Amino acid sequence: DGTFSYTPNSNSVTSDAFGYCGNGATGGDACTTVTIASCAATPNCKGGAPVANADAYSSSVAKILKVHRPGVLANDVDPAGHPLTAVLDTACAVPTGPTPPTPLVADQLKLNSDGSFTATPPVSGAYYFCYHAVNSQQSASAPTSALLTFQAGSGLQVTVQDVKTKAPITDYSWVIEEDTNFHTSAGVTPGTTPSLATSFHSSFMPLVASGCVGEVSCRRNPPETVGGVVIPGDPDTTPADVVLDPSKYYYVSILPGDAANPFINGGGAPVPVDPNNPAGAQRQFDMSKDCTFDMGTGTCGHTMAGTTISPGQLTATIKAEQSPLQPAQLSIFVFEDDFPTNGDIDSDEVAKGLGGFQIILNDVAGATGDATGQMTYDMFNMPLTNALANKMSTDGKTNLCPQPTGPSNIAGMIITCPEKDSAGNPSPLAGQALIQNLFPNRFDVLAFPSAQREANGEQWIQTSTLEGTHANDAFAKNGEPSYFQEFGPPGFHSFIGFVNPAHIAASNAALPGSSKYTIKGKVTNLHMSRPWSVTLFDSASHDPISQSTCYVGANAQNGVGQNVAFAACDSDGSFTLTGLPTGSYQIVVWDQWLDQIIEYKTATVLNANVDMGNVPVFSWFQSVYTSTYIDDNKNGVRDGDEGGLNQVPIRIRYRNGAISNTNGTDNQGNAAWAEVFPLFNWYVMESDTTRYKGTGVHTANDAGGAVDTTGAYEGWMNTSQPSEVALPANLRFPGSIYCDKADCASFDISNPPGGGGPGGSTGRIDPGSVVSEGFQAFISQPQYIDWGKTPYVAGENGGIVGHVAYGSTRPFDDPQLLFQNLWERWFRA
DSSP states (O other), X not given: OOOOOOOOSSTTOOEEEEEEESTTOOSSTTEEEEEEEOOOOTTTTOOOOOBOOOEEEEESBSSOEEXXXXXXXXXXXXXXXXXXXXXXXXXXXXXXXXXXXXEOOGGGEEEOTTSOEEEOOSSSEEEEEEEEEEETTOOBOOOEEEEEEEOOOOOOEEXXXXXXXXXXXXXXEEEEEEOXXXXXXXXXXXXXXXXXXXXXXOSOOOEEEEEEESXXXXXXXXXXXXXXXXEOOOOOOOGGGBOOOTTSOEEEEEEETTTTHHHHHTTTSOEESSTTOTTSOEEOOOHHHHOOOOTTTOSOEEOOEEEEEOTTOOEEEXXXXXXXXXXXXXXXXXXXXXXXXXXXXOGGGTTOBOOSEEEXXXXXXTSSXXXXXXXXXXTTSOBOOOTTTTOBOTTSSOBXXXXXXXXXXXXXXXXXXXXXXXXXXXXXXXXXXXXXXXXXXXXXXXXXXXXXXXXXXXXXXXOOOSSXXXXXXXXXXXXXXXXXOSSSSOBOSEEEEEEOHHHXXXXXXXXXXXXXXXXXXXXXXXXXXXXXXXXXXXXXXXXXXXXXXXXXXXXXXXXTSOEEEEEEOOXXXXXXXXXXXXXXXXXXXXXXXXXBOOEEEEEEESSSOEEEEEEEEOBSSEEEEEEEEEOXXXXXXXXXXXXXXXXXXXXXXXXXXXXXXXXXXXXXXXXXXEEEOOOSSOEEEEEOOSSEEEEEEEEEEOOOSSOOSSSTTTTTOOOBOOGGGSOOGGGSOTTOEEOSXXXXXXXXXXXXXXXXXXXXXXXXXXXXXXXXEEEOOOTTOEEEEEEEEEXXXXXXXXXXXXXOBOOOOOOOSSGGGOOOOXXXXXXXX
């Protein structure tokens, strides 16, 4: 490991030398000589004394300052680089300042040997203490000072209380952060000059101060121990002690000291009916009867809470909810969406609930991107099921949601109520499901027809989506009722419509009249302009949305009546609806994977066939197409004969490092995402460099507006970049080529042109050292990113790369097995 011991031949030796070779070598550059000289310093060959330099600190809290290691040692120096420790001194030169400082006395200061310290002066003002630094050879520096300035607090009076009883909560931890969101001043008319991105939510709120009030929150009773050693608690400090800028906004967060009561002391668990017989019959925990709120020992507590502080505000009341909190629940309705077909529940469809559909609940951790997984258990570790199962009528005679018996009654399945009750009559609960005892969250709700329906030859095509895909977003809070109400009357948390082509065909066959006509057309991609313009363009191509088969229906009476015709599109988006008599129809367009925003067009049949031409529709999403390939000529552009690399991980992250989507390349080196949520913010894509290093990254993005009519991206996107929106030359990325045509076919990253290229298109080649690309786009807009790779040469590797993520969850005891979960983000640098 490089250490050695040396013993001289005699006391008269003043210098000596020896040679050694590393890594098993016997000669050459891996060998060298070590020279040893006698030490001329005294006494006992000690090095020079360390130098301690004066320090100055300013506290944002009037009565306390905690500085972590290296603390006062941060600017101290030892000439030989020996480690240092800090020692409190009794005297030193008094530091100068606007006001003469007062020395801190023993009970007002705790200085640790690692340089960290805690100071608790009696009042605000200027203070100081003396210390010296000692190195590992016990050589001491001259004493020096640390000047501490404690400004007067703002006097902000914060009252914390129970939201129900208004009882004061006097034991809590608190945090104050600066609110850096953009705020509009009341009574001030915005200027006429456009402002860029003022409505974006800031991702960084600087910490101003933190503190605590009370025995539990300040860790004084019970005391905190580490390795059997009692760690001193903190003194009481309040938000009133914090220095605040009267012109700024702030946010105060509090955590009551009784927050952990329920899960420490069993609050919420069943309690005995007879308190004197704990082993007897049990009843449900009743918060109105069974709660005690004693700090640290009660059965109930309070949740986190907070409030905003406006400029100059001096009083604030924070109301905390009682805990344990009531669980959430979701109500779901699956129905036949054929009167008309529009993805919504219309009056004639209320009684068309579909029984026997399985509901699957996915946890998305409150974000877009990949789901974390399917939920199968509730908050009480019981299998998720339909809480309406076997619900009886009010007279107790009829089972409104009868369940199968025997082997087919599988626990842990969420099945919608059947269409008939136990008496064989239409059930008012048909198609409904209620999932209880959930945690608060944004969920993805999916519905699938039962295996029996499929065995019967039934085909059901989903029509409803909230923001694209078969998964319907559903939101539930603590104590959520069995209905959802956002605007207007209450309804279901999630409603999912389906159509049955056979049923529509039967309706079509029953249409009156002997003369029947056709309506045909072609579904194409609708393309938006570059902001700020709002002009829409028909791309005249189905290719950008061809990953999903489009469906077309005809709602009678121009959208008021029943869906009387259905067709699946051809691969190019063409469709034909047949058997339609004279009349006015609402043509409804959706698709297999619900990637397209449902579209309506009016078509009038007047004793003749109708050709609608192109029917442009939007996609809910932006799409990203990537390829990873062996760049044989190392020009940074994928040529036609260059093969793809398979099983190369490609990942999309958010700006905070959290994972949005993960994919891997196929045998052709391709990896694509057709359902990337348009955040109107930046994503970051990264390509793995474990097996291969980069040669160049070719990107082409959609500039919005009329799409290209020629070239590599014809019908897909607009790659023309006018000079007025092009990146200024002085902001170009060093080493990149900005191409005149987006395919960059005439350029070579190994021989870049002067100035970075002519520009004029959205195509660019970045150097091989680039391992991540930022991108953003709007709906119906694609992006292209091609990653050129080449093998490492012998003896070469990609080095050690990685990131530090906040491990909020530890799924494995062995830290070697840990990974970044979807809901975990990186630490800020």
